[in-house]
Amino acid sequence: MLELKFIRENPDTVKKAIKDRGMKLDIEELLSIDTKRRELLTEVEALKHKKNALSQKIGQKIAKKEDVSREKSEIKIISQNINEIEPEVEEIDQKLATLLLLIPNIPHKSVPIGPEKDSNKVVKEFGKAPKFKFEPRNHIELADILDIIDFKRASKIAGSFFILYKGLGARLERALINFMLDLHTKKHGYKEVFPPFLVNRKSMTGTGQLPKLEEDMYRLKDDDLFLIPTAEVPVTNMHRDEVIPEEKLPVYYTAYTACFRREAGSYGKDTKGLNRVHQFDKVELVKFVKPETSFDELESLLQNAEKVLQLLELPYRVSALSTQGISFAASKCYDIELWAAGSKMHLEVSSCSNFGDFQARRANIRYRDKETQKLLYVHTLNGSGVATARLLIALIENYQTKDGTVMIPKALQPYMDGLKEIKPA
RNA sequence: GGAGGAGUGGCUGAGCGGUUGAAAGCGGCGGUCUUGAAAACCGUUAGACUCUUUACGGGUCUCAGGGGUUCGAAUCCUCUCUCCUCCGCCA
Numbered sequence: 067m068l069e070l071k072f073i074r075e076n077p078d079t080v081k082k083a084i085k086d087r088g089m090k091l092d093i094e095e096l097l098s099i100d101t102k103r104r105e106l107l108t109e110v111e112a113l114k115h116k117k118n119a120l121s122q123k124i125g126q127k128i129a130k131k132e133d134v135s136r137e138k139s140e141i142k143i144i145s146q147n148i149n150e151i152e153p154e155v156e157e158i159d160q161k162l163a164t165l166l167l168l169i170p171n172i173p174h175k176s177v178p179i180g181p182e183k184d185s186n187k188v189v190k191e192f193g194k195a196p197k198f199k200f201e202p203r204n205h206i207e208l209a210d211i212l213d214i215i216d217f218k219r220a221s222k223i224a225g226s227f228f229i230l231y232k233g234l235g236a237r238l239e240r241a242l243i244n245f246m247l248d249l250h251t252k253k254h255g256y257k258e259v260f261p262p263f264l265v266n267r268k269s270m271t272g273t274g275q276l277p278k279l280e281e282d283m284y285r286l287k288d289d290d291l292f293l294i295p296t297a298e299v300p301v302t303n304m305h306r307d308e309v310i311p312e313e314k315l316p317v318y319y320t321a322y323t324a325c326f327r328r329e330a331g332s333y334g335k336d337t338k339g340l341n342r343v344h345q346f347d348k349v350e351l352v353k354f355v356k357p358e359t360s361f362d363e364l365e366s367l368l369q370n371a372e373k374v375l376q377l378l379e380l381p382y383r384v385s386a387l388s389t390q391g392i393s394f395a396a397s398k399c400y401d402i403e404l405w406a407a408g409s410k411m412h413l414e415v416s417s418c419s420n421f422g423d424f425q426a427r428r429a430n431i432r433y434r435d436k437e438t439q440k441l442l443y444v445h446t447l448n449g450s451g452v453a454t455a456r457l458l459i460a461l462i463e464n465y466q467t468k469d470g471t472v473m474i475p476k477a478l479q480p481y482m483d484g485l486k487e488i489k490p491a
Numbered sequence: 492g493g494a495g496g497a498g499u500g501g502c503u504g505a506g507c508g509g510u511u512g513a514a515a516g517c518g519g520c521g522g523u524c525u526u527g528a529a530a531a532c533c534g535u536u537a538g539a540c541u542c543u544u545u546a547c548g549g550g551u552c553u554c555a556g557g558g559g560u561u562c563g564a565a566u567c568c569u570c571u572c573u574c575c576u577c578c579g580c581c582a
Contacts, residue, residue, distance in 0.1 A: 104541070107542090108550090111550055114552090117563095120563095121563045122509075123562090124562050124563070125562085126509085126510095128509080129509080138562055140562095309501060311501080434501075434519085439520065439536075
C-alpha cells in the first residue's frame with residue numbers, strides 16, 4: 067500500500083498511476099476523508115489530553131486525601147465529548163484503511179504506459195524456434211502418444227482443468243522441479259524453503275491478493291484459509307511483522323509449491339490441455355532487499371529465471387509489461403514467455419516483479435538502517451523460476467520428433483536417470 | 492477434540508490499579524582509554540499517528556487482538572487469536 071502522507075503530498079502522481087493502469091479510483095474523496103480525519107483527530111486528542119491531565123491530578127489529590135469531586139464531574143463532561151467524536155474517527159479510519167488497500171502501486175518510470183497488447187515491450191529474445199520437417203504435434207496429442215498425462219481421469223477425480231501426470235510424465239514434472247531448485251540453491255544463492263500451501267487472510271492481504279482478488283482464490287470457509295495462488299504469498303509473509311537485521315539483507319528464498327487458481331471468468335480462453343489449469347507446480351524466487359538495490363535485484367532475478375530456460379535450451383522472449391499489464395502490487399514487471407512449437411504460441415512461464423515497499427508496508431517488513439538508526443521498509447521482489455505445466459508443454463512440443471518421441475535436454479537427463487528420450491507407449 | 496500454562500521493547504526478562512512507554516541484562520549506536528583491537532568504564536537507544544511559530548518542540552495511541560470495569564489499566568473482568576505442556580485421535 068502507499069503511505070497516506072505520500073498520497074496527500076503527491077496526489078497527481080497517484081492519479082496518474084491509476085489512470086495509466088486503466089483503473090478508476092476517487093483520490094479526491096480519499097483526500098477529503100483524510101482532511102476530515104485529521105480535524106477530528108486534533109479535536110479528540112486535545113480532549114483526551116485534558117482528561118489525562120485531570121486524571122493525574124485526581125491521583126495526586128487522593129494521595130493527599132483531598133476532595134476530588136469537582137475534577138470528577140469535569141472529567142465526566144469531557145468523556146461525553148470524547149464519546150461523541152471517537153466513533154466518528156473510528157468510522158473514518160475504517161473507511162480510509164479500506165480505500166488505501168485498494169490503491170495500486172505506482173509504476174516505475176521505466177514501465178511503458180498503455181494497454182497491455184500494444185504496449186508490452188519485448189526486451190530480449192533467446193534461442194530459435196525449432197524447425198520441423200513434419201507438422202509438429204501439440205502437447206495434448208503428444209501426451210496421449212507417450213501416455214504421460216491422463217486428462218480424463220484428472221477430471222473424474224477433481225474436475226476439468228486439473229492434471230494427472232503418469233509414469234514418465236510424473237517423473238518429468240518432478241525432474242523439472244528438482245532441476246530448478248538445485249540450480250537456484252546451488253548456483254544462484256537462494257535458500258530453499260517448503261512453506262504451507264494454505265495461508266490465512268492476513269498473509270493474503272500482506273502480499274496484495276486481498277481484498278481485490280478474493281473470488282479468484284480457493285477458500286476454506288470454515289477456517290478462513292486460502293489455497294495459495296503462488297509461493298510468493300507464504301514466502302513473503304515469512305517475515306511479516308518482523309525487523310530483518312540489516313546485515314542479513316539481501317535475503318533470497320526459493321520454494322517449490324503447488325499453486326491453486328480458480329481462474330474464474332477465464333473459461334474459453336486458451337483452455338486446452340495444460341495451459342490454464344486450477345493446480346500447477348512452480349518454483350518461486352523471492353527476495354527481500356534494501357530499497358536502493360531493488361531495481362538491480364530485479365534484473366538479476368530475471369536472469370536467474372532465464373537461466374532455467376537457457377540450460378534447457380528452450381526459445382523464449384522477455385517482455386517489460388506496460389502499466390496496464392503489471393500487477394496491482396508491482397512497480398515493475400518482466401514476463402518470460404516460452405515458445406511452444408506445437409501449439410504455435412508463446413506461453414507465459416514467469417513473471418518477475420519488483421514491488422518496492424508496497425508489500426513491505428502492507429506486511430510490515432522492515433530493517434533498521436545503520437546510518438540513521440531508523441526503521442525502514444525493505445523492498446520485496448519475486449519471480450517464477452519457473453512455472454511448470456507450461457514449461458512441460460513447451461519442452462515436449464519443442465523436443466518432439468516425427469514419431470512422437472520426445473528428446474530430453476542434456477541438463478535434465480541426470481534428473482531422469484540418464485534417460486535421453488521418452489518414446490511412444 | 493479435552494485439561495492446564497503462557498503471550499511485555501531488536502532479544503532475554505521484571506512489573507500485577509496512579510509520572511511505568513515500561514526496571515535490569517544482552518544487543519545497537521556515540522564516547523573515554525589504547526599504536527590498533529579487545530576488555531573495562533560513561534552516555535545513548537521503541538513504534539505508529541498527529542499538531543504547530545518544523546523545534547535537540549507539543550499531543551494521542553500502543554505491553555498478542557477486540558470489548559468492559561474505573562477519574563485512572565501492562566496490571567482487574569470478558570471474548571478471540573497464537574504458542575507451550577499433558578491426554579485423546581491421526582499421515
